[in-house]
Amino acid sequence: MNISSNKTTINLQITITFCVLLFTCIIIEAKCIRGCNLALASYYVLEGTNLTYISQIFNQKIPEILQYNPHVLSPDNIQSGTRINVPFTCQCLNGDFLGHTFEYTTQKGDTYSKIARLAYANLTTDYWIQRVNIYDPTQVPDFSMINVTVNCSCGDRHVSRDYGLFLTYPLQAGENLQSMVNGSGISTDLVLGFNPGFNFSAGSGILFLPARGK
The missing domain is CATH 1.20.5 (Single alpha-helices involved in coiled-coils or other helix-helix interfaces)
Structure with a gap:
């Protein structure tokens, strides 16, 4: 017994x-357990882009976008070379990374690289688009629905507990660490703390910056 x-x-x-x-x-x-209800994408407005187009590719209503852009006086007249903050949910995708997958209808002659650079203004890369689609990068069909994944951040409590909203910010040519500090109003230590290992000398890449809500 x-x-x-x-x-x-x-x-x-x-x-x-x-x-x-x-x-x-x-x-x-x-690599992640949970996401967060809100993140922002800093969309760099190229020549000929309007708010209707931005709302379509991010599947967000224009009034919702405008709530995070008090500097936009008229939705029919946004200036190229400026930025629009687009709200979206930041999800833990496959327990692997934080991001959100948008649906995009390809246009004639689109490639993953072109979609990343022009349609989504470097908020993603051809690598991330290829990762969530079945098409060969050189054989993307016209007028087909594909997935476009944009990375995001819900912060890092080890760096600071004071921020709950983060901006996915593609670095543009001519921008550097000092311009990030001046433009965001946060300290150098916080920018570096939330973006460990980021190579500012490369002149490109995606940063995650603390942001303000509505």
Whole structure:
């Protein structure tokens, strides 16, 4: 009776230990656990782009976008070379990374690179678009629905607990660390803290900056 009881106890302990180890491995391998309800995309307005187009590719209503852009006096007249903040939900995708996948209808002659650079104003890259689609980069069909993933951030409590909203910010030519500090109003330490290892000398790439709400 005692031997049987001891075996049962040992088996139970082994099972519990295995489950704990398995759960620990899953947590270690997962790069994100949860997302956040709101993030912002800093969309750099190119020549000929209007708010109707921006609202379509991000599937957001114009009045909702305008709430995060008090500098826009008229939705029918946004200036090229400026930025529009576009709200979206920041999700933990496949337990792997934080982002949001938008649906985009390809136009004639589109490539992943062209979509990333022009349609989404460098908020994503051809690598991220290829990662969530089945088409070869050189054989993207015209007028077809594809996925476009934009990365986002929900912050890092180890850097600061004071910020709950973050902006996905593609660096433009001529911008650097000092211009980020001047433009965002946050300190150099915070910019670097929320973007560890970012290479400002490259003159391109995506930053995550603390942002203000409505």
